[in-house]
Amino acid sequence: MPLKAVVDGATIIGPDLSLEEWNELRVRHKKGLPVTMACCGEPGHLRTSRRGMQHFYHAVDTGCRYEEESREHLEIKYLIYRICKSEQWETYVEFSATDRTWIADVCAIRDDRMVVFEIQISSISPGELEERDIKYRNEGVESYWLLDNFLGRSRDFAAGYKAFLSENDERPAGKIPYLDDSLFETGPENHIFVTQGIRSVGLQAKNQTLFTTNNPEISLEVWVKEALKGNYRRYLEESAAGCHHKRRLKDLAAPSLHRFREFYLTIVRNGTYRKKTDSRYRAVKADGTLRRAPKLQKKFDEISAEIDWLEREYRSMMAESYGLFSWKKSRNDGTLWPVFRLESESKIIQLQECVKVLDRWEASFEEALARFETGGGSGVLGV
Template sequence: MPLSAIINGETIIGPDLSEKEWADLAAQHKKGLAITMACCGAPGHLRRSKRGTQHFYHAVDTGCGYAEESLEHLELKYLIYRTCKDAGWETHVEFPAPDRSWVADVLAEKDGRKVAFEIQISALSPDQLAERDRNYRDAGIESYWLLDEYLGRAHDFASSYESWLREGDPRPGERVPYLDESVFETGTENHVFITRRIRTAGLHAKKQEVFTTNNPAIPAEVFAREVLAGNYRKYLEETAAAFEHTRKLRARAAPALFRFREFYHAIVRDRTYRKRADRALRILKNGKLPANDLRKKSGEICSELEWLETEYRLYISDPYGLFAWKRIPGKERPVLVFRPGPASQVKKLDECVKRFDRWESSFSHAMDVLERRIADGKSR
């Protein structure tokens, strides 16, 4: 239901009239003064809502979308309109684009900044939202969408956030090991802003409350003031920048983390290197290698393996600063997680992996030589 109508060629905003002016208008309307709905040109009437909000309604059903708007929508529109006006902004309700491609619920202007508030009570898909938001962007208007049933739609927004998060992963479809994904957990307003640059907030229309990740419920007028002060925009932009930064680190660290897991398998879980060395040394013991030579060879291999195991334990230890043991809900035992931290962390991780890589190739080389010697011995 609209707050505004056209009377004698002028746009009148119902709540702006005093009680006396409203009563006079009602009397004149009774005597035949025409009220035209600004939205569709249909004839209209005037009345007051239960809360006393002066507004207009369609006298006939023209199929106009504004006739469908709920009372909750009307009251919220008025509340935000009032708040913007009181904050000293030049404010319009039901403000149409020059070509009527969009109509803003509330449009507030000050010092060259144009802010639109859209109250959306009925369902809207992420694509519809993006399409409607583009209109505002094209018109140079900073738009804010208050979405009722926010949580019901949260899943749609979260799934595009998920794919955004995994963009650039070195092994698509495979989870990057040692990453504490809880650092990427956040609310819908950030999901929508990060993936689509659309500013939204959750709305409890009946309670006239708005909610976000960090604010479970604040009065809609408080939210509107935060928007006008630029604080909400700042919050969204700063959060998005921080997430973008962490996501980049994640992508940078991913190859090394995959490699690190391979080392875990080879060193700890499957003991691949040790088994290979043991096998060779066992054969040598039974073979013809002189005792001194054998002692030297096995001593070298054992100390190399010990070095490797010690290094590995060092890298995953808490004081080393690369990894931490973290309790994660749903997991019985603490799990090893990589600490994303500053970019230098990733460099440090890369260096560890490189050290292991170098060790691995020198170990492989030494083992190749040894195994060849065993084979030669056998064939001799």
């Protein structure tokens, strides 16, 4: 339902008229003064809602989208209009582009900024939202979407954010080990802004309040003022920069974290190096090589000591005191598990250095073991 109509060539905002002015207009309209809807140019009439909101309605159903608008929509639209006006912005309701490609619920202009507020009470998909927002973006208009039913669509928005996070993953199917996913958790307004560059805020239309990830209830007045000051835009931009930064660190750390997990399996869980050495030892013992070359025993002892060293080294790298991992209690069963401290590039460089040490060890281990196979028996491990 529109707030705006054209009477006698002048645009009128229904609720801006005093009760006397409104009643006088009603009388004149009854006597034949035409009222033209500003939205579509069709004839209209005056009406006052049960809660006292003076507005206009279409004389006949012409399929104009404004006829669909709810009472909540109408009231919030008017409140935003009043707040913008009280902040000394040049403000319009149901403001349409010159070519009528868009009509904004409220439009506020000051200096070189044109800000529009769109109230969306029915559910909207990320695709539709993008389609409508792009019209504003193309004209350099700063748009804000007040999305009711945020929660109804939040999973769609979150899916886009998840895709953004894993965009550069080398192994998209596998979860990156030792990463705390809660580090990347955020709410729908950030999901939408990070993935689509669209500014939005959660709306509880019934209470006429708003919400964000960190704030469950914000008054319309406080939020509109923050948006006009540019603070809400800055909040979204800073959150997005934080998300991009964290994703970059994650991408940088991922290969080393995968290697760390592989080392956990070979060194700790499966004891692969020890098993390989033992089986080689048994082989040279069985075929008599060890008897013919007693020096081999010393070499095996050396390798065994090297494996002990490796285990200690790996555990020390994983320890809290080393600075790379912190041990957190699992939410499910309270067991402790290591989480990589994805804090800075220097932490990641340190992690990469550790992987190099382990890689070098592994290469020299394979080399030493291979020498036994060729019967040389002169393998020495050195890291």
